[in-house]
Amino acid sequence: MSANTAVAEKYRNNFLKEIEEQVEMGDWVKMCMQCGVCSGSCPTNFQSAWEHPPQELFMMIRAGKREEVLTSSSMWNCTSCYNCIVRCPRKLPITHIMHGIAEYAHRLGMAPKMQPTRFFSGLFWKNCTHTGRVNELKLSMGLYFKDGFVQGIKNGMAMQSVALGLVKAKRLNVMELFGGHKCKDQKGVHAMLKKAYEIERSRKTAKMAG
Amino acid sequence: MTEHVATNETILVVGGGISGMTAALEAAETGKNVVLVEKNPALGGRTSQLYRYFPKLCHPTCGLEINLRRLKGNPRVRLLTLAEVTGIEGSTGNYTATIKVRPRYVNENCTACGECERAVEMKVDDPFNYNLSQHKAAYLPNAMAYPQRYVLDPAIIGTADADRAKAACKYGAIDLDMQEETIQVKAGAVVWATGWQPYDAAKIQPYGYGRFKNVITSVEFERLADLQGPTGGKILRPSDGREAKNIAFIQCAGSRDENHLRHCSRICCMASLKQTHYVREKYPEDGKSTIYYIDIRAIDRFEDFYQKVQADPSVSFIKSKVAKITEDAQGNPVCHGVDTEGYKRYTTPHDLVVLAVGMEPSVKGINIPGHIVADSSGFIEADPANGAVFGAGCASNALDVNRAVQSATAAALRAIQVVNKVAKAEA
16 A cells, blocks of 8 residues: 555545644644635735635645645645735644645655646755755756756756856856765765654654554 | 712722613612713713614614613712723722722803803814814713713813813803812722723734725724714715725724734624615615625624625625735725635725724723733633622623623622622621
8 A cells, every 4th residue: 555545545534634633734724714814915826826725725625625635736836925824813824834735745746746846846855965065056957957858958048148147256166067066974964864754754654553 | 079978889880881871770770879980071982983783773872862861860870971990909899999080171060052162273183083083172072972061171271272261151160270180989899891992903904004094994984974973974085085985894804813803803794784784875876885704793683684785786795804905096995815705816996995893892901900800802701700890891792782781781780789798798
């Protein structure tokens, strides 16, 4: 049984409970009174970018629409401006809940693979944990080539003048493409992260069992 | 005027609004002596500042008149106006209240002829109209003020206007030498009926109250609709005096909000539903009301009132708490938000926005005996620890007029029981 089918089985017909237990800050979802201030305060024009505004997502969770919520790209569009948290009359930490649902969907492998925020998050994490330093050249190159080789070249050409400016100002080193700089204790970083994963895994297993 | 013989068998009622008047009268009519303390120069409180009240849409003057008649005919109620309780000491059956009485500068000789008002020139803000207008510094607090006696604003004292007012009075009613007094009153029980105050709408930052002239509060809207109000009963925009025909009502402005008032103020939904009647009454042809709401709480029997308003084609309901108000070039307030039925974003301009502000108990921040038990919103609880200090009306909960009167009667009954026990012990 995959992780996804295991949790789906455990929380059959009780998606709200699943969110409460598995998602960071998920226990706040039931407090929403559907006033709509969060969506109204959102600076992103959610009608084009967001499929479902926050209070709709909360309603969908209560209605048990597991598939629709977890595969949605909506929560990935949150810009973390915190307007909704500031104005929410029930003090729901909406921004954190959005990130929590997104992270959970990603963990289950249900998040839309090529959603730009998710793609960038993965790229950034891999990039900085590899050497313990962010390699900006590789990071931006990775992002340019997200939608294929041809599009990548196009993106690169479009940003050419910026890149040259950065090279001239000594803010960009083309040699970074080969290896790049590292932190002093690269192995230490890897060991630390390994331990952190371990702790997280055991905590989540305990939660699943409970 | 301030000499009173009060004993441990006296009931002290603090606040002379509809609750305080009711509690005082109910107790006095059973033969108890009552001291009724009112901070303003006239009785009636916020009820007297309403244009009409729900559900029957009668004028509050009617209900108040009945109470004033009962009061005039009852020698057991001693009324102190312009008076505030600054402290209470003692325990059940034996309280001493310290009361500060501000000078009215007008004595009992006043016939309310109005000569002093005509004689003076100085104008001051009129709190009866929520400072939307000014009145002369010699004034009658409102048309049906009780006591029906003029008041001089303290700002006038020492000016030539004060002498003009004195000279104009044919009855020797103006006494410019009156001083503030502090008196002590004994009482066996206290009914605390200090009522409520509208929540400070300026604290709800995204709504722009105070920044945008055409965003007003529901209590101010009552004054606009009232014939005695600043506009003579016309609903006009504060910014340019234009007729406001397309009016938005925003519910839960401050209520049910952890950042403002935690509680549901209970009256605001009905108040806005009632106020849509004003819009139709003033502009029967093209008046238009829009109610933005989270959910309509037309408590218990008032559901039919709600249904009638729903059936009115000039009223539309939008299930959404407005997120933000801005102002366009014409000075129209523009409501921004998301309709939770269909999740559509809206940006809708209106002529006027009325914030249905919540009720904040007036007891908040007032230093009544330290042991008073109040809930998280500041409303006085019915708790044995409060001894014989009983909350009544909106000092005890967010209530409409009807329920405030019920609450006041209950408080009066509790106070009567206390002084009855005192009387038995002393006999």
